[in-house]
Amino acid sequence: MTGKQKKKGQLIVLSGPSGTGKSTVIAELMAQRELFFSVSYTTRGPRVGEQDGVNYNFVTRQEFERMIAADELLEYAEYVDNYYGTSLKVINEKLDAGIDVLLDIEVKGAAKVRQRCPDAIFIFMIPPSFEELSRRLHGRNTDNEAVITGRLEKARSEYKEIPNYDYLVVNDKVSHAVGEIEAILTAAECRVENRKYIVEGDNAL
Secondary structure, eight states: OOOOSSSSOOEEEEEOOTTSOHHHHHHHHHHHSOOEEOOOEESSOOOTTOOBTTTBEEOOHHHHHHHHHTTOEEEEEEETTEEEEEEHHHHHHHHHTTOOEEEEOOHHHHHHHHHHOTTSEEEEEEOSOHHHHHHHHHHHOOSOHHHHHHHHHHHHHHHTTGGGSSEEEEOSSHHHHHHHHHHHHHHHHTSHHHHHHHHHGGGOO
């Protein structure tokens, strides 16, 4: 690590049950703050309105398993019979360039990132209540009742992982959730470890 303007980017991991509103919050956050959003790879098919390379990098199961074998992924997990994963090369390139990187990944993937990147910031997002989560999932009109029931059960399981995260954000209102994440990232940016380059210049640790 050298004394660049910013010696190293911050890795931010955001997790939360399907239907929590992470995508909406991320879009608003990206409009307000300079971040690189890591587009995950997945073997699931695109939903209506989703674009390859924007929402996800859509690949075949065969290609994904090749990436696993070649150790090209920072993390990966299987969720509702589909693989999801994050490119290790892209993440490292951005962090080394002093760019903050945001990952939107589920709890199993986050646990793997925690092992490899313990200095990352881990944020878990939840809706105000389970009733609200159910309402949002039904309101998307993208899944049948059986799938929604499965997602709610999965959410209950995911909630048990909350103690492993650094911060808990409640998405009752998008602007409020974005404000809380902004505060978390600003505080992290002000850590002495992250600002040594200001007082030490090229002698930064």
